[in-house]
Amino acid sequence: MQALPLNRAFTLIEPGPVVLVVTREGDRSNIMTISWTMVLDFSPRFAITTGAWNHSFLALQHTRECVIAIPGADLLDKVVGIGTCSGVDTDKFRRFRLTPLPATQVAPPLIRECLASIECRVIDFVTQHGIVVLEAVAAHGNPARRERRMLHAVGDGSFIVDGRHLDRRVPMATKLPEGV
Numbered sequence: 001m002q003a004l005p006l007n008r009a010f011t012l013i014e015p016g017p018v019v020l021v022v023t024r025e026g027d028r029s030n031i032m033t034i035s036w037t038m039v040l041d042f043s044p045r046f047a048i049t050t051g052a053w054n055h056s057f058l059a060l061q062h063t064r065e066c067v068i069a070i071p072g073a074d075l076l077d078k079v080v081g082i083g084t085c086s087g088v089d090t091d092k093f094r095r096f097r098l099t100p101l102p103a104t105q106v107a108p109p110l111i112r113e114c115l116a117s118i119e120c121r122v123i124d125f126v127t128q129h130g131i132v133v134l135e136a137v138a139a140h141g142n143p144a145r146r147e148r149r150m151l152h153a154v155g156d157g158s159f160i161v162d163g164r165h166l167d168r169r170v171p172m173a174t175k176l177p178e179g180v
Contacts, residue, residue, distance in 0.1 A: 024063065
């Protein structure tokens with residue numbers, strides 16, 4: 001084993017899926033790219049890490065709702081572009097040619113070009129760590145998408161794309177929740 005710089009340790013475990021978090025305040029929707037996500041358990045609860053440095057954070061605080069949209073690997077350049085400009089002065093739906101679709105339970109729109117979308121309500125803020133805890137209230141898949149691979153940020157400006165799907169459902173059956 002070789003010693004690694006401690007300030008890069010997060011790049012070893014960061015590669016969760018990159019998501020687009022859609023917020024809406026008033027008549028204006030915004031999108032932010034987030035790579036720090038966490039599933040909390042087998043219930044539909046998730047957490048993202050963000051804070052006041054992101055324009056969308058204020059909308060999350062005020063409206064307490066959002067949509068988590070999961071982009072396919074073919075959207076990498078749009079995902080990076082969304083994450084490197086601000087919603088303060090940019091209509092990201094227009095700039096990146098994304099199509100908003102009406103959600104069923106929350107005000108922020110779904111993104112048609114994504115693999116899936118999860119409508120969420122904010123149930124907690126863990127301010128000390130910049131964690132926003134979300135509870136899903138509806139979920140939508142997009143089976144029409146040809147590109148099914150997800151993106152994973154390494155944290156150093158590079159990304160990993162999903163590869164081969166390995167199925168171990170039978171030996172793990174006793175550990176999976178019913179219906180999964």
